[in-house]
Amino acid sequence: MARWGGWYGAGSLAFSAFDNRVNRMIAGTGSAEIATAGFRSEVFNGRFEIGNRQSVYGLQVTPFAALQFAELWLPGYAETSTMLGGAPGALGLTYAARTVSSLPTFLGVQVDQHVVLANFTVWSPYARLSWVHEFMPTRDIAATFITVPNAAFTVEGARAARDAARIDLGSRLAVTANTALFANFDGELSDRSRMYAGRAGLRISW
Numbered sequence: 241m242a243r244w245g246g247w248y249g250a251g252s253l254a255f256s257a258f259d260n261r262v263n264r265m266i267a268g269t270g271s272a273e274i275a276t277a278g279f280r281s282e283v284f285n286g287r288f289e290i291g292n293r294q295s296v297y298g299l300q301v302t303p304f305a306a307l308q309f310a311e312l313w314l315p316g317y318a319e320t321s322t323m324l325g326g327a328p329g330a331l332g333l334t335y336a337a338r339t340v341s342s343l344p345t346f347l348g349v350q351v352d353q354h355v356v357l358a359n360f361t362v363w364s365p366y367a368r369l370s371w372v373h374e375f376m377p378t379r380d381i382a383a384t385f386i387t388v389p390n391a392a393f394t395v396e397g398a399r400a401a402r403d404a405a406r407i408d409l410g411s412r413l414a415v416t417a418n419t420a421l422f423a424n425f426d427g428e429l430s431d432r433s434r435m436y437a438g439r440a441g442l443r444i445s446w
Contacts, residue, residue: 246293253286262319266331273329279317285310291350299353304370306346314338318386334389336382342400343375361415368408372428374400401430418445 241250262277291304316337321329348370355363379397384390410424423440 247290248293249288249290251286251288254284256283256285258282266321266329269331271323271325273321273323273331275319275321275329275332277317277319279315281315282313283310289346299351302350302352304346304348304350306370308342308344308346310342312340312342314340314381321386330385330387332386333383334386336384338381340379341376344400345373345375346370346406347373348406361413364412364414366408366410368406370406372401372404372406374402374404376400377402399432401432404428404430404433419443 241248258281260279260281262275262279264275266273266275285308287306287308289304289306291302293300293302295301314335314337316335318334319332321332323329348368350366350368352364352366355365357363377400379399381395381397382392383395384392406426406428408424408426411422413421415421420443421441422443424438426435426437428435
């Protein structure tokens with residue numbers, strides 16, 4: 241993070257690796273089968289944000305713009321399918337390797353304030369509102385039946401919303417120099433999805 245007067249620039253990068261396990265029941269097309277698989281996937285993501293913090297009528301107002309990206313690498317893998325009686329199954333799938341990209345941008349404003357209460361505790365509420373535009377909303381993967389390798393088809397997952405409104409609300413009460421109570425609420429609303437999340441807790445620093 242860097243600051244130039246009221247301006248700031250912030251960036252972060254992260255890499256994650258996942259060990260995935262699949263266990264699903266296949267029924268309704270004859271004898272039931274159980275398909276299992278295991279595979280590893282990796283995600284590389286980051287966020288870059290720039291904004292200008294200024295004082296307006298005693299409030300700290302920060303217009304900002306941000307670019308966020310994520311790259312998910314899924315290797316090709318095959319399921320092992322077994323009928324309930326123990327015989328080899330016929331409906332297990334094999335999946336082609338796939339790279340899924342996400343590139344949302346954010347344009348919004350944050351308003352926050354610090355209030356010193358009568359007992360010298362400090363209350364710090366904030367609200368952050370932003371418009372989110374996703375440039376890469378498609379989520380799909382190619383699959384093939386193991387026993388019928390030429391019968392390929394595409395599985396299309398739920399598409400990300402191209403445009404959404406995001407709201408982040410929070411409050412922090414500094415009880416002492418190293419103890420604080422906090423609560424946060426996050427929401428993202430679009431024409432195809434709703435997401436809500438909240439958390440509260442006690443933070444102690446030493």
